[in-house]
Amino acid sequence: MSATFLIPAIPNQNAWLSRALPTCAFSALMKDENKALAQGLQRRDPDLLDRLIEQYQFRLFRYLVYITGDRTRAEDFFQETWIRVLERGHQYDGKSRFEGWLFAIARNLVIDWQRQRKVQSLDALTDSEQAHPLQVKDERSASALQAVLNSEQDAQVQGALQQIPAIYREVLLLRFQEELQIDEIAGVLGTPPSTVKSRLYRGLEALRGTLEAGVS
Amino acid sequence: MSKNIHERAQQLISQERIERIPASENTWLAAHLQECDGCADFARKTSSALRSLQTIPIALPAGLAERTQFRVGLRAQQLRHHEPRRRALWIAAGISWATGVASAPYVWWLFAWLGEQTGVPKLVWEMGFGLWWAVPALIAAVVLLTEHEKQSGERYWLQRSQ
Numbered sequence A: 001m002s003a004t005f006l007i008p009a010i011p012n013q014n015a016w017l018s019r020a021l022p023t024c025a026f027s028a029l030m031k032d033e034n035k036a037l038a039q040g041l042q043r044r045d046p047d048l049l050d051r052l053i054e055q056y057q058f059r060l061f062r063y064l065v066y067i068t069g070d071r072t073r074a075e076d077f078f079q080e081t082w083i084r085v086l087e088r089g090h091q092y093d094g095k096s097r098f099e100g101w102l103f104a105i106a107r108n109l110v111i112d113w114q115r116q117r118k119v120q121s122l123d124a125l126t127d128s129e130q131a132h133p134l135q136v137k138d139e140r141s142a143s144a145l146q147a148v149l150n151s152e153q154d155a156q157v158q159g160a161l162q163q164i165p166a167i168y169r170e171v172l173l174l175r176f177q178e179e180l181q182i183d184e185i186a187g188v189l190g191t192p193p194s195t196v197k198s199r200l201y202r203g204l205e206a207l208r209g210t211l212e213a214g215v216s
Numbered sequence B: 001m002s003k004n005i006h007e008r009a010q011q012l013i014s015q016e017r018i019e020r021i022p023a024s025e026n027t028w029l030a031a032h033l034q035e036c037d038g039c040a041d042f043a044r045k046t047s048s049a050l051r052s053l054q055t056i057p058i059a060l061p062a063g064l065a066e067r068t069q070f071r072v073g074l075r076a077q078q079l080r081h082h083e084p085r086r087r088a089l090w091i092a093a094g095i096s097w098a099t100g101v102a103s104a105p106y107v108w109w110l111f112a113w114l115g116e117q118t119g120v121p122k123l124v125w126e127m128g129f130g131l132w133w134a135v136p137a138l139i140a141a142v143v144l145l146t147e148h149e150k151q152s153g154e155r156y157w158l159q160r161s162q
Helices: A013-020 A023-043 A046-068 A071-087 A098-116 A144-163 A166-177 A182-189 A193-215 B003-018 B023-035 B037-055 B064-118 B122-161
Strands: A004-007 B058-061
Touching (some): A023 A046, A046 A071, A046 A098, A046 A166, A046 B064, A071 A098, A098 A182, A144 B037, A166 A182, A166 A193, A166 B037, A182 A193, A193 B037, B003 B023, B003 B037, B064 B122
Antiparallel strands (some): A004 B058
């Protein structure tokens, strides 16, 4: 049995930087960083990989948990994703953000596995008999009452998310949790940006509707 | 206020979060939200739903990064071990292909001459020539496939042994 420790939800670093710096300075900084990253991945730099694994562990694991609906499976995919990053690092050209490429690898692994199981859609990933409720605990609270309120709210959001069709849930997570741009999400999903947008609108509507239904 | 105005406002509330809306639309929306409680409530619920989405913490399995780093390190070692062999294989295949191209007309004449001498049907010596061309590629493919199978086996063993 593996022990778990909790990491509070943190906004992604790049999104924070993008707000703090002027647009041109931020994009130049990101370009340089991505280029250095691409070169390091091409060399299979072990220190860089270790750093990336630590840096993206929370975001990648969270994404995998949400698209597979299963923590154990997400853990396997997490490790497999980084093995792929090592093997195919030379394919990352540094022109786009690393996280988009990383999530695309993770997603493709899940889809491949899903194809092997001959299931039809992402929804089928969440096996109703095996799916465990997501283990959400909260550290942010200052008091016991606050803890109860927070965990209730989180449970409600978790429940709402599980009720939303997977194709909508996925774009919502990529846009609002991972803070990817629409064209980056399109890159991860391999779909046109217009499809991403329409899924986002429908997903947002579904989330709002499900949360409202839960409250009422 | 007509129903269309509220629909437009709600559409803009979603659009503002998903994409961006022009400044003029933003101003109109802000003014509308000041006077319409229903749409203001809709905007609040949307913000609240998205905020909840952003702030859900997930329990991270202990040692996940360390275990992954260990596995990635092992795989990197394997790759370093296999890489020179693989490079040699590609170089050999390249040289073989280049010499194959350069010597193709001569080999073709040789096969034709041999076919004539032995009385073998044209189709047979032509197939022989084709095979002579394909042999290096076939050998490379077999080596790569064997390597791939071996890797899959090792990966399965690693996963089970954790």
